[in-house]
Amino acid sequence: MLTDSETQIVDRYVEEILSDDNFAVADEILAPDFVIHGLQTLRGRESFIEVQSTVLRKAFPDLTFDVEDMFGDGNKVGVRATIRGTHQGEYLGIAATGRQVEVETTMILRVSDGQIEEVWPVMDSLTWFQQLGAVPTMDWQEEE
Numbered sequence: 001m002l003t004d005s006e007t008q009i010v011d012r013y014v015e016e017i018l019s020d021d022n023f024a025v026a027d028e029i030l031a032p033d034f035v036i037h038g039l040q041t042l043r044g045r046e047s048f049i050e051v052q053s054t055v056l057r058k059a060f061p062d063l064t065f066d067v068e069d070m071f072g073d074g075n076k077v078g079v080r081a082t083i084r085g086t087h088q089g090e091y092l093g094i095a096a097t098g099r100q101v102e103v104e105t106t107m108i109l110r111v112s113d114g115q116i117e118e119v120w121p122v123m124d125s126l127t128w129f130q131q132l133g134a135v136p137t138m139d140w141q142e143e144e
Contacts, residue, residue: 002072006111010070010077013109013116018065021057023049031115038121059091060101077109083123087132094134101131 013029016022026045036042042051056063063085071078083105087097103124110118129135 002070002077005114006072006075006077007070009111009114009116010079010109011067014065014067014079014081017052019063021053021063023053029116031112031117034116034118036119036121055091059087059089059096060085061088062086065105075111077111079107079109081105081107091132094132097132099132101128103127103131 009029012025016025017029026049030045030048032045033043034045034048036048040051042048063083066082066084067079068082069078069080081104082102084100084102087094087099087101089096104127105121105123107122108120109116126135130137
């Protein structure tokens with residue numbers, strides 16, 4: 001079962017850092033050796049802040065993460081969230097389109113001593129790039 005402190009620190013990460021771009025609180029929320037695992041593993045708070053502020057925020061300045069579900073046990077917390085934003089700057093070689101994106105993401109976070117140590121995120125990248133117009137909709141996909 002989640003403790004109140006684990007819930008609060010994950011809420012702060014999602015709201016203050018991911019949604020509000022408030023990196024001033026990173027020292028409080030993220031462990032110094034913070035790691036995000038994935039396609040490109042980022043090690044350390046500074047690496048995360050650099051990518052978040054220069055890649056994501058420049059391309060999607062209004063990006064928000066809305067938590068739909070949160071659950072956990074021990075020091076692991078699972079989050080299902082919806083990411084929303086407007087493509088207003090270059091993103092991974094894709095010129096700004098002005099298009100809205102809205103996709104699901106799931107994260108597993110490891111919390112220790114009141115800080116987030118690690119995050120394992122998974123995002124619906126196919127839908128993300130389809131909404132940007134970089135990948136066509138497949139014949140088998142339903143129109144929404």
